[in-house]
Amino acid sequence: MSTREFVAAEGIDVFYGTSQILFGVSLAVAEGQTTALLGRNGAGKSTTLKAIAGVAPPSRGVIRVLGKAMQGEKPHRIARAGVGFVPEDRQVFPEHSVEDNLLIAAKKGPDGQDYWTLARVYEMFPLLVPLKARMGGNLSGGEQQMLTIARTLMGNPSGLLLDEPSEGLAPVIVERIGELLRTLRDMGVTVLLAEQNMHFCLDIASHAIVIDKGQIVYRDTIEALRNDEAVKSRYLAL
Ligand SMILES: Nc1ncnc2c1ncn2[C@@H]1O[C@H](COP(=O)(O)OP(=O)(O)OP(=O)(O)O)[C@@H](O)[C@H]1O
Ligand SMILES: [Mg+2]
Structure with missing residues (x-):
């Protein structure tokens, strides 16, 4: 397994207007791994993914993609560098067919991956x-989620940032998405998975990072987190 770094944040601060949301957040995602970013509602998971993707640029600190400093770069440049961002608000083109949604996104990856x-x-x-x-506009929520992930893969990214892919979906669809993420993991696709639900991540992710009130409070293997009742009860809604 490669130990190259897919994305990293070092000491990033993010503000929305005058309110500070992230406080010196540092994290790294190794290539070939699925890492869960866990935390309660409002903890800063989405903001962390948006900061890495260039959608919520940090006012301080460093973002790296495959070892290259990226702060100040626009989202499309970060996407070109290999980051496949799947935001929480599933962005499918409603007036285009499923196939067109996929074809519009087709391109080679940053290292020529196809x-x-x-x-x-x-x-x-x-x-x-x-x-x-x-x-696209006539799909169910689960179908839209699948299409959004599928469309992001069509861009042949070096890895994915997935923001709560199971949120608001029926249990049977959540199970499907879980299976899909396990398959991607077994193929060696790199994923940073933001989730409120630790149980969803247990047999998907190898590593866990916990964020609370805009600060990273824990990082270890997901097994270590599973057995850490103190951290779970303090920082996760279980
Ligand atoms: N556009 C915005 N303007 C101002 N504050 C915001 C904005 N978006 C989010 N916030 C605030 O930033 C904090 C972190 O939000 P964020 O969406 O990153 O949390 P999250 O961990 O993803 O939560 P959830 O589990 O609900 O998705 C919250 O207090 C939220 O209210
Ligand atoms: Mg969120």
Whole structure:
């Protein structure tokens, strides 16, 4: 397994207007691993992903993508550098078919990667096959979530930032998304997964980072977190 770093933040502060949301957040995601970013509602998970993706630029600190400093870069440049960001508000093109949503996003990765083609994406997301011609706006929440992840993969990113992919979905769809994330992990796809629900992450992620009130309060393996009742009760809603 490679130990190259996919993304890292070092000492980042993020403000929305005058309110400070992140306080010196540092984290690193190794290539080939699935890392869970856990924390309660409002802890700063989405803001951390947005900061890495360039959507909420830090006022202080460093963002790196594959070892390259990225602060001050616009989201499309960070995406080009290899970051596949799947935000919480599933952004599908409602007036385009499922297939067009996928084709619009097709490109090679930053190192010329071209693994993810329409055929491979349909193989990974068989649910989308019968929906090819359906308009993006006419999909269920779960189908939109699948399409958003699938579309991001079509850009052949070096890794994914997934913001609560299971949120608001029926249990059977949550289970499907869990299976999908396990398959991606087994393929060696790098993922930083923001989640409130530790149980969802237990058999998906290898490592866990916990954020609380905009600060990182814990990092270890997910197994260590599973057994740490004090950290779980202090920082996670269980
Ligand atoms: N656009 C915004 N303007 C001002 N404050 C914001 C904005 N977006 C989020 N916040 C605040 O920033 C803090 C962190 O929010 P963030 O969305 O990063 O949390 P989160 O951990 O993702 O929570 P959730 O589990 O609810 O998704 C919260 O206190 C939230 O109210
Ligand atoms: Mg969030």
